Amino acid sequence: MSRNRAATDWHPASWESKVAAQQATYPDKAALERVVADLSRLPPIVTSWEVDALKDEIARAQRGEAFILQGGDCAETFDECTSEDIVAKLKILLQMSLVMLFGMKKPVVRVGRMAGQYAKPRSADIETRNGESLPSFRGDLVNRSPFTSADRVPDPSLILRGYERAALTLNFVRSLIDGGFADLHHPEYWDLGWVGHSPMADEYHKIVASISDSLDFLETISGSPVHKTRRADIYAAHEGLHLHYEQAQTRYLDRRQRWYDLTTHFPWIGMRTAAMDGAHVEFFRGIANPIGIKIGPGMTRDWLQDLIRVLNPNNEPGRLTLIHRFGAKSVEDHLPEMISAVKETGSPVLWVSDPMHGNTESTPDGVKTRRFDNILSELESSFRVHESMGSHLGGVHLELTGDNVTECTGGARGLTDGDLARAYKSTVDPRLNYEQAMEIAMRISGLHKSQFKSA
Ligand code: PEP
Ligand code: CO
Numbered sequence: 001m002s003r004n005r006a007a008t009d010w011h012p013a014s015w016e017s018k019v020a021a022q023q024a025t026y027p028d029k030a031a032l033e034r035v036v037a038d039l040s041r042l043p044p045i046v047t048s049w050e051v052d053a054l055k056d057e058i059a060r061a062q063r064g065e066a067f068i069l070q071g072g073d074c075a076e077t078f079d080e081c082t083s084e085d086i087v088a089k090l091k092i093l094l095q096m097s098l099v100m101l102f103g104m105k106k107p108v109v110r111v112g113r114m115a116g117q118y119a120k121p122r123s124a125d126i127e128t129r130n131g132e133s134l135p136s137f138r139g140d141l142v143n144r145s146p147f148t149s150a151d152r153v154p155d156p157s158l159i160l161r162g163y164e165r166a167a168l169t170l171n172f173v174r175s176l177i178d179g180g181f182a183d184l185h186h187p188e189y190w191d192l193g194w195v196g197h198s199p200m201a202d203e204y205h206k207i208v209a210s211i212s213d214s215l216d217f218l219e220t221i222s223g224s225p226v227h228k229t230r231r232a233d234i235y236a237a238h239e240g241l242h243l244h245y246e247q248a249q250t251r252y253l254d255r256r257q258r259w260y261d262l263t264t265h266f267p268w269i270g271m272r273t274a275a276m277d278g279a280h281v282e283f284f285r286g287i288a289n290p291i292g293i294k295i296g297p298g299m300t301r302d303w304l305q306d307l308i309r310v311l312n313p314n315n316e317p318g319r320l321t322l323i324h325r326f327g328a329k330s331v332e333d334h335l336p337e338m339i340s341a342v343k344e345t346g347s348p349v350l351w352v353s354d355p356m357h358g359n360t361e362s363t364p365d366g367v368k369t370r371r372f373d374n375i376l377s378e379l380e381s382s383f384r385v386h387e388s389m390g391s392h393l394g395g396v397h398l399e400l401t402g403d404n405v406t407e408c409t410g411g412a413r414g415l416t417d418g419d420l421a422r423a424y425k426s427t428v429d430p431r432l433n434y435e436q437a438m439e440i441a442m443r444i445s446g447l448h449k450s451q452f453k454s455a
Contacts, residue, residue, distance in 0.1 A: 010286035012250040012259065015243050020279035022121040022241060022272055024135070024142045024154035032244065035156040039248035044262030045115065045167050046236065048253050048288075054235045054265045055290040057109045059318030061394040062350045067104055067448065068321070068395030069097050070237060070266075070352065071437070072113030074429035075120050078140045081165040086172050088402030089114060092434055093234065095190055096441035102211045103445020110234050113399070115173070116166040116264050117238040119245070120428055121272045127152075137427075141242055145427060159245055166263070170236055177234060187212045194435040198412035200442075207442055237292070240267030243283055250287060258288035268292030268323065271357075274299075276306050285310050292321040292397075296358065297330050301341040308345045321350040323397050327358025328377040335385045343391075352395035353382040360429060363417045369430050372410025376443055383447045396444060400432040401425075411436040 026032040060066040071093055073080075089112065097108040118141035127136045127147070134152040137145045141162040144151035187208050195204040240246050240261070249263045261267055267287075271294040273280040284291050293307060304322075312319045322342070326334045342349055355378035359370045379396065386393045406423045407430035409415045424430075432440060 010259075010282075012247045012283075012286070014286070015247070015279035015283040018277060018279040018282045019275070020243055021275065022138075022270075023243065023279075024138050026154045026156055028156070032156040035159050036244050036248045039160060039163055039245070042163065042249075044249055044251070045163070045170055046262050046265050048256060048260045048262070050235070051260055051262075051265050051289050052256075054109070054111075055318035057107075057318075058290045058321060058350050059348070060107070061109065062317060062348045064392055064394065066107040066109055066394075067100060068109050068111060068350065068352060069093065069100060069398075069441075070111040070113065070323075070395060071096070071398040071400045073117060073401060073431065074113075074399045074426060075139050076114060076117045076165075076169075077427070078118075078161065078165055081169060083172065085403075086169055087176065088434075090173055090176055090234070090402075092400060092402035092437050095187075096437060098187075098211060099207060099438065099441040100445050100448075102214060103207065103442070104448045109395075111237045111266055112173070112234055113237055113397075115170040115236040115238070116162070116245075118162045118166070119239065119242040121239075121241060121270050141245065159242070159248075163245070163249075163263070166236075173234055187215075190438075191434060192438075194412045194439070197414075198439065200412075203446075204439075204442055207445070235265040237266035237268065238264050239270045240264075240280065240284065240291075241270060241273065243279055246283060256288065259286055261287045261289050264289075266290055266292065266321075268294060268321070270294050271296045271298070271325070274303075274307065276303065276310070281307065281310060290318050290321065292323050292352070294323045294325055294354065294357070295338060296325050297327070297334055299334075299338065301337055304338060304341050305345050308342065308347045308349070312347050315345075315347045317348050318350075320347065321352055321395070323352045323354045324382070325354035325357040325397075326378070328355070328374040328381065330358065331378050331381045332385060335382065336389060339386065339389045339391050350394045351382075351386060351391060352397050353379055353393055354397035355379045355382070356397075356399045356429065363420065365417075367417070367420050367424065369417065369420060370408045372408055372415075372432075372436055372439075375408070375432070375440065379440075379444065380447060393448075396440075398432060398437065398440065399429055400437040400440075402434050402437075404435075405431060405433045407431050407433070408436055411439055 061068050093110050097110045100108045118139050120139040122136040126133050143154050246261050250261045252259050269280050355375045359374040383393050405425050406419045
């Protein structure tokens with residue numbers, strides 16, 4: 001059933017009548033309104049047919065016929081909107097997806113945490129240093145990170161700067177993909193020196209060799225490169241946190257008789273903004289995009305069922321993705337109840353594991369990190385719990401980078417806390433580096449195989 005424009009209870013700004021958690025307080029309201037008006041006149045970043053195509057892909061993944069790989073930075077930064085950074089992010093996502101495609105023998109749908117992942121929730125509105133209190137840094141879309149009052153005051157012009165960078169990012173990604181991105185077809189050119197450092201080296205070498213052989217074989221019989229990705233083959237996603245940003249590009253499409261948030265294909269609701277009576281749930285219920293909801297240990301059975309009823313009242317396939325992030329230690333305790341709560345609703349959902357956000361810890365020196373083994377362990381448990389309950393894990397959500405950073409510990413090279421200082425770049429959450437991300441992709445293929453072997 002379509003959400004009719006004439007329906008009076010929802011419009012792109014109806015969220016304003018609710019409590020909006022995690023929003024910046026702009027001192028100059030008139031300037032904010034001007035920016036929202038300016039932004040709403042710009043062309044959209046994505047189109048409704050791409051959004052619908054992703055919804056179809058998610059519906060396939062819900063049926064077990066495809067797998068979703070969602071990955072990227074915790075927060076994109078304006079400084080890293082460079083060709084090198086974008087190439088590196090695209091490369092790691094494409095290479096991981098190829099490993100997973102060959103391992104799982106099913107299509108892998110790539111979704112970047114990119115082209116708009118600029119706003120962050122914070123645990124406190126105010127940060128105090130040496131007796132001085134200033135607004136917390138909320139991401140490049142909102143304010144600037146240096147600890148001065150001029151930098152920390154929310155600046156509405158950053159909303160436009162962020163939108164422009166999001167558009168530049170996706171534009172470049174699309175051009176690279178159209179150009180073929182040759183690197184993808186030649187695993188022999190991938191940076192795989194790390195493989196020899198792993199106890200699983202033999203297995204990893206076999207995976208890479210089998211990808212090369214399969215590609216050669218397919219190219220020989222078809223006479224053309226096999227992996228000609230089409231434009232829409234990488235989708236964009238970000239946390240739909242900053243509601244003025246989302247609202248400004250939300251359009252009613254007469255042809256479809258629905259509202260679309262055209263800042264991105266796939267916005268998600270973060271863990272801190274999923275209150276039933278809150279502004280985010282109000283905004284998200286009115287848009288036609290496929291949407292994600294992060295669920296953590298605080299989620300209850302009733303709350304989850306209420307979210308599903310409000311956000312997917314017609315049980316539409318492809319509409320809802322539940323991204324669970326319980327932590328390696330809690331996933332076995334919490335996930336079964338969530339799965340049974342969803343079953344009771346009869347609504348189709350895609351289950352995705354985010355093995356990052358429940359596994360963040362601080363070193364004795366106060367550096368935020370995550371251990372590779374905990375990330376892997378949450379993934380293993382997630383596959384297992386789903387399988388044991390007659391459900392299935394249809395995707396993963398990872399914070400990663402194509403760079404050689406040292407932010408998470410462990411992995412084939414056995415990074416330790418002592419390595420973190422060497423190349424720690426994230427200003428927010430720690431990401432898997434290139435090698436760790438590739439290793440996770442190889443492990444996921446194996447885990448997925450065991451989930452489906454009995455099917
Ligand atoms: C995030 O994805 O960066 C994030 C803040 O996650 P969560 O809402 O799950 O804590
Ligand atoms: Co994060």
